[in-house]
Amino acid sequence: xxxxxxxxxxxxxxxxxxxxxxxxxxxxxxxxxxxxxxxxxxxxxxxxxxxxxxxxxxxxxxxxxxxxxxxxxxxxxxxxxxxxxxxxxxxxxxxxxxxxxxxxxxxxxxxxxxxxxxxxxxxxxxxxxxxxxxxxxxxxxxxxxxxxxxxxxxxxxxxxxxxxxxxxxxxxxxxxxxxxxxxxxxxxxxxxxxxxxxxxxxxxxxxxxxxxxxxxxxxxxxxxxxxxxxxxxxxxxxxxxxxxxxxxxxxxxxxxxxxxxxxxxxxxxxxxxxxxxxxxxxxxxxxxxxxxxxxxxxxxxxxxxxxxxxxxxxxxxxxxxxxxxxxxxxxxxxxxxxxxxxxxxxxxxxxxxxxxxxxxxxxxxxxxxxxxxxxxxxxxxxxxxxxxxxxxxxxxxxxxxxxxxxxxxxxxxxxxxxxxxxxxxxxxxxxxxxxxxxxxxxxxxxxxxxxxxxxxxxxxxxxxxxxxxxxxxxxxxxxxxxxxxxxxxxxxxxxxxxxxxx
Ligand SMILES: [Cu+2]
Numbered sequence: 001x002x003x004x005x006x007x008x009x010x011x012x013x014x015x016x017x018x019x020x021x022x023x024x025x026x027x028x029x030x031x032x033x034x035x036x037x038x039x040x041x042x043x044x045x046x047x048x049x050x051x052x053x054x055x056x057x058x059x060x061x062x063x064x065x066x067x068x069x070x071x072x073x074x075x076x077x078x079x080x081x082x083x084x085x086x087x088x089x090x091x092x093x094x095x096x097x098x099x100x101x102x103x104x105x106x107x108x109x110x111x112x113x114x115x116x117x118x119x120x121x122x123x124x125x126x127x128x129x130x131x132x133x134x135x136x137x138x139x140x141x142x143x144x145x146x147x148x149x150x151x152x153x154x155x156x157x158x159x160x161x162x163x164x165x166x167x168x169x170x171x172x173x174x175x176x177x178x179x180x181x182x183x184x185x186x187x188x189x190x191x192x193x194x195x196x197x198x199x200x201x202x203x204x205x206x207x208x209x210x211x212x213x214x215x216x217x218x219x220x221x222x223x224x225x226x227x228x229x230x231x232x233x234x235x236x237x238x239x240x241x242x243x244x245x246x247x248x249x250x251x252x253x254x255x256x257x258x259x260x261x262x263x264x265x266x267x268x269x270x271x272x273x274x275x276x277x278x279x280x281x282x283x284x285x286x287x288x289x290x291x292x293x294x295x296x297x298x299x300x301x302x303x304x305x306x307x308x309x310x311x312x313x314x315x316x317x318x319x320x321x322x323x324x325x326x327x328x329x330x331x332x333x334x335x336x337x338x339x340x341x342x343x344x345x346x347x348x349x350x351x352x353x354x355x356x357x358x359x360x361x362x363x364x365x366x367x368x369x370x371x372x373x374x375x376x377x378x379x380x381x382x383x384x385x386x387x388x389x390x391x392x393x394x395x396x397x398x399x400x401x402x403x404x405x406x407x408x409x410x411x412x413x414x415x416x417x418x419x420x421x422x423x424x425x426x427x428x429x430x431x432x433x434x435x436x437x438x439x440x441x442x443x444x445x446x447x448x449x450x451x452x453x454x455x456x457x458x459x460x461x462x463x464x465x466x467x468x469x470x471x472x473x474x475x476x477x478x479x480x481x482x483x484x485x486x487x488x489x490x491x492x493x494x495x496x497x498x499x500x501x502x
């Protein structure tokens with residue numbers, strides 16, 4: 001059986017989806033996703049097969065008898081995207097939309113994704129947060145050769161676990177050009193005790209500069225170091241504190257591809273229990289997120305269930321995902337994504353009744369009260385280690401600075417630093433030391449790690465001048481990237497290979 005659960009009725013009738021070079025996901029993502037009849041929760045919602053590519057056979061078999069196959073073609077290409085409010089921007093996107101087309105399947109299903117590279121540059125696709133097999137992890141030079149312009153590449157993998165993920169290019173700074181999209185893996189056993197769902201993707205957006213030009217100017221800049229200021233600020237503040245404001249002050253912060261003057265809207269009913277799946281796909285921006293007039297309950301992070309934690313607002317480092325539940329009030333409410341220590345904000349709206357839309361610059365009081373971060377959360381159930389003891393210990397030292405622009409792991413940039421070795425079925429402890437004045441969202445491919453409190457994640461925001469220990473079970477052989485999720489830091493070399501000793 002082959003079906004495409006991402007092709008919802010809304011998508012099928014939305015003229016802005018997949019129809020031309022100027023397109024926007026805002027209408028679709030902003031419309032909410034009604035779960036009447038448990039559309040995504042109770043088995044298949046079969047629709048027409050997706051195209052695989054001209055002249056190619058259309059496979060329908062899974063890896064084992066009866067396995068459902070979800071097929072999709074991702075077409076990365078240059079496009080002019082409509083950010084709303086009369087703003088159009090040159091971008092590189094998947095399937096003409098920003099964010100890219102939705103990918104969605106149930107855990108245990110086979111994803112068969114054909115990438116048709118229409119970019120003027122090589123590319124790859126990485127399934128951020130998903131512990132796929134190594135051959136489809138999408139890291140150029142490590143797990144595959146990049147996909148050349150005008151050629152196709154097929155990724156095929158069984159969705160290993162339910163959760164909120166996203167897919168992205170893992171070549172250079174292509175993520176910051178717009179090459180990302182949501183990847184949602186539903187739990188076949190999900191009770192689904194909520195009325196509607198809304199995927200919320202946060203991004204930082206360069207308007208007139210390309211990421212490559214921005215990187216060149218970062219490398220060339222000679223600004224006075226701010227290390228001294230950070231040290232003062234650090235001692236004067238209580239945690240959380242994420243240090244300097246990233247490297248780039250972006251002109252725009254987007255929610256689901258839209259600027260605050262033309263926000264996307266989730267339309268709902270008062271009293272609705274809304275599930276938000278929030279993804280920080282930004283390259284250089286930590287966000288705080290809040291829904292005006294509401295408290296939210298955090299239920300998952302990076303796909304892993306947590307003990308439900310109520311909060312007014314929460315921080316999301318780049319690459320982190322949080323699932324939230326919120327009971328909607330009656331009116332129009334701002335969902336604000338506020339960049340850490342940078343001016344501006346992202347805005348979307350929740351509309352359940354009459355009212356006047358808020359000012360795009362609205363300052364939410366939620367940000368002045370309780371702010372939760374990932375390390376505050378507790379696991380729903382403690383992680384069960386593969387082995388009771390720590391078999392090996394390795395050090396991951398993050399170092400560098402903005403001037404001169406240099407971000408490295410274990411003393412040298414990627415390619416010059418020494419790969420860390422894992423032994424299959426052993427439990428390894430990573431002693432992570434951040435010797436810089438920046439927070440770095442550390443992302444491990446192919447595995448999740450366990451925090452000291454037992455919480456499992458795949459991306460953790462490591463505060464400035466701090467240390468933590470992470471434990472991982474070596475159960476997925478291959479060559480894996482461990483890197484800072486700040487794309488500009490990765491570009492500078494803040495990446496390391498983890499390999500299995502043979
Ligand atoms: Cu970093």
